[in-house]
Amino acid sequence: MIRVAAVGDIHMGPESQGVLRPSFETLPECADTLLLAGDLTRHGTPEEARVVAREIKDLSVPVVAVLGNHDHHGDRPDEVTEILRDAGAHVLEGQGTVVTSGDARIGVAGTKGFGGGFVGRCAGEFGEPVMKEFVRHSRQCADALCTSLRALGEQDCDVRIALTHFSPCRTRWRVNPWRSIRSSAATCSPRRSTRREPISPCTGTPTPARNTE
Amino acid sequence: MSDHGAEPAPGAPAAEHLDYRVAHLGERLAAGPLGELGVRVELRGEAVLLTGTVPSAQCRDDVLRLAREALAGSPVHCDIAVAETSAPDHAEELT
Numbered sequence: 556m557i558r559v560a561a562v563g564d565i566h567m568g569p570e571s572q573g574v575l576r577p578s579f580e581t582l583p584e585c586a587d588t589l590l591l592a593g594d595l596t597r598h599g600t601p602e603e604a605r606v607v608a609r610e611i612k613d614l615s616v617p618v619v620a621v622l623g624n625h626d627h628h629g630d631r632p633d634e635v636t637e638i639l640r641d642a643g644a645h646v647l648e649g650q651g652t653v654v655t656s657g658d659a660r661i662g663v664a665g666t667k668g669f670g671g672g673f674v675g676r677c678a679g680e681f682g683e684p685v686m687k688e689f690v691r692h693s694r695q696c697a698d699a700l701c702t703s704l705r706a707l708g709e710q711d712c713d714v715r716i717a718l719t720h721f722s723p724c725r726t727r728w729r730v731n732p733w734r735s736i737r738s739s740a741a742t743c744s745p746r747r748s749t750r751r752e753p754i755s756p757c758t759g760t761p762t763p764a765r766n767t768e
Numbered sequence: 769m770s771d772h773g774a775e776p777a778p779g780a781p782a783a784e785h786l787d788y789r790v791a792h793l794g795e796r797l798a799a800g801p802l803g804e805l806g807v808r809v810e811l812r813g814e815a816v817l818l819t820g821t822v823p824s825a826q827c828r829d830d831v832l833r834l835a836r837e838a839l840a841g842s843p844v845h846c847d848i849a850v851a852e853t854s855a856p857d858h859a860e861e862l863t
Contacts, residue, residue, distance in 0.1 A: 558859070564806070565851075566823040574824075578855040585859075597823070598803045628803060
């Protein structure tokens with residue numbers, strides 16, 4: 556059995572330094588890896604990223620992260636990424652990585668994701684430049700996640716996990732359509748295999764067959 | 769947790785276009801220094817209800833202060849939760 560600890564939307568800032576560390580330090584007893592599903596900071600500043608970095612530094616389980624929209628707000632996602640990597644996290648955007656726990660190989664493909672909708676309820680790459688750019692970015696995030704998941708399929712992983720910030724699940728859209736319609740992920744990801752299906756940790760459900768918060 | 773504060777102050781301006789003021793507050797919470805997208809601001813009759821989850825007690829206090837400033841003259845009810853930071857008490861089995 557693979558044990559996954561996953562959390563997102565922690566929105567850390569200087570006032571929250573240290574609040575998650577006590578829980579994170581219990582992870583070796585109960586988890587093989589820690590996944591951070593984006594919105595790790597409030598405004599995406601290096602100062603806030605350093606708060607997150609101190610929370611995860613030197614944990615004895617591998618940490619894999621994606622950024623969220625809040626982590627982009629300061630227009631410095633590369634610096635945020637670098638600070639988290641310096642603290643030991645695998646920070647993914649359209650990439651995959653394999654972490655190990657004992658003999659288990661855990662493949663994680665990650666992207667922030669974006670808006671766009673789902674099959675039958677999605678925007679098209681058509682019309683005004685800003686509309687085309689919006690949809691294109693959604694599609695690029697989804698395509699990169701799809702490619703990364705397929706590549707992990709060749710790396711003898713015991714489990715493959717799709718880690719995203721924007722929700723990959725239609726259920727979220729049904730619960731709160733007006734909020735979710737602005738932030739639903741684009742469609743993607745390979746069809747589930749029977750054994751090694753991608754799992755969405757931020758929702759705790761298997762990733763829908765053609766979907767990629 | 770519920771805070772029923774901010775009754776209309778004597779002499780405060782009337783709640784004209786309250787629905788617009790509520791919408792502008794939501795935009796200010798999201799795009800302003802708080803960067804808070806996790807709070808819903810809803811009209812309930814003549815009052816305004818704040819719901820959602822924020823990362824810290826300080827953030828909740830900041831949101832409530834901003835709401836009372838922006839909606840002076842209208843009652844503001846705060847039902848904002850602060851995010852739990854302890855470890856979950858059970859695992860979820862995925863198949």
